[in-house]
Amino acid sequence: MDDQLLNALADLDEEKTINLVKEYLSKGVSPLKVVELCQQGVEVVGKRYCNGEYYLSDLIMSEEILKEVMVILEPLITSDIPSNGMTIILGTIEGDIHDLGKNIIHYMLKSSGFKVVDLGVDVAPETFVQAVNQTKAPVLGISVLLSFCVSAVKKVVDLLVESGLRDQVKIIVGGYPVNEIVKDYTGVDYYTNDITKLFEICQMLKDELPIPEETS
Ligand code: B12
Numbered sequence: 001m002d003d004q005l006l007n008a009l010a011d012l013d014e015e016k017t018i019n020l021v022k023e024y025l026s027k028g029v030s031p032l033k034v035v036e037l038c039q040q041g042v043e044v045v046g047k048r049y050c051n052g053e054y055y056l057s058d059l060i061m062s063e064e065i066l067k068e069v070m071v072i073l074e075p076l077i078t079s080d081i082p083s084n085g086m087t088i089i090l091g092t093i094e095g096d097i098h099d100l101g102k103n104i105i106h107y108m109l110k111s112s113g114f115k116v117v118d119l120g121v122d123v124a125p126e127t128f129v130q131a132v133n134q135t136k137a138p139v140l141g142i143s144v145l146l147s148f149c150v151s152a153v154k155k156v157v158d159l160l161v162e163s164g165l166r167d168q169v170k171i172i173v174g175g176y177p178v179n180e181i182v183k184d185y186t187g188v189d190y191y192t193n194d195i196t197k198l199f200e201i202c203q204m205l206k207d208e209l210p211i212p213e214e215t216s
Pocket of ligand 1: 102
């Protein structure tokens with residue numbers, strides 16, 4: 001069953017992908033599982049693009065299909081959920097316009113009660129720092145899909161240090177090139193591409209936050 005959806009997306013078969021997504025959901029498969037399978041499918045698209053089997057137009061096609069999938073999934077994962085009191089800033093780093101993964105993270109966090117401040121794509125390091133300063137959010141999530149944009153993530157961290165804000169925010173990165181080396185090079189606190197792990201980290205950080213004083 002799993003391979004069918006993965007392969008339909010990898011083969012850029014729009015109709016089959018959409019039908020399978022609807023079928024899986026009707027059989028009780030969770031939206032998160034559907035996202036994971038789609039993500040594996042576009043990973044294959046990326047590999048085929050890398051080895052010359054697919055062209056840029058195929059990358060764009062995969063984007064179109066994923067957007068259609070998200071139109072189906074979004075209402076299922078962003079119903080009215082009460083806020084859990086924690087704000088997370090999200091954005092795709094400067095030079096990078098990939099946003100499908102970031103948007104999925106946004107929906108998922110929102111559906112778990114986190115307040116998300118989404119800065120969009122191609123976000124300058126200075127804008128991230130400004131947002132941390134203004135919102136006082138304890139968590140900053142940065143999406144980076146292009147290897148050559150990793151240095152801009154390091155710039156965000158360096159600017160936060162320079163502005164004296166580094167200690168008040170935990171930084172999580174996600175996206176195609178992230179790994180332990182990227183974490184160490186950039187100076188961020190965590191990296192993950194696993195939504196479940198992201199939830200674990202956010203939940204842990206939330207539990208560590210001071211409980212707001214009661215006002216009478
Ligand atoms: C679709 C796609 C595009 C679309 C993007 C559309 C959009 N609106 O996002 C288009 C066609 C525009 C595009 C353009 C380009 N792309 Co592109 N693209 C892809 C592709 C096939 C899929 C990306 C995707 O959407 N995946 C689906 C989502 C759900 O997964 P995800 O993004 O990985 O997100 C998940 C996790 O990474 C994680 N995550 C993501 N963000 C965050 C943030 C946080 C805080 C956390 C915790 C987790 C997290 O959670 C998400 C959900 O599970 C990838 C291949 C790949 N393997 O990633 C190439 C890929 C990223 N692209 C690549 C390239 C080279 C380009 C171009 C330079 C191509 C060109 N010649 O122009 C341009 C760059 C444009 C730019 N300046 O940004 C390369 C990058 C290689 C590298 N090492 O740098 C890849 C890897 C393809 C390849 N194998 O060569 N691309």
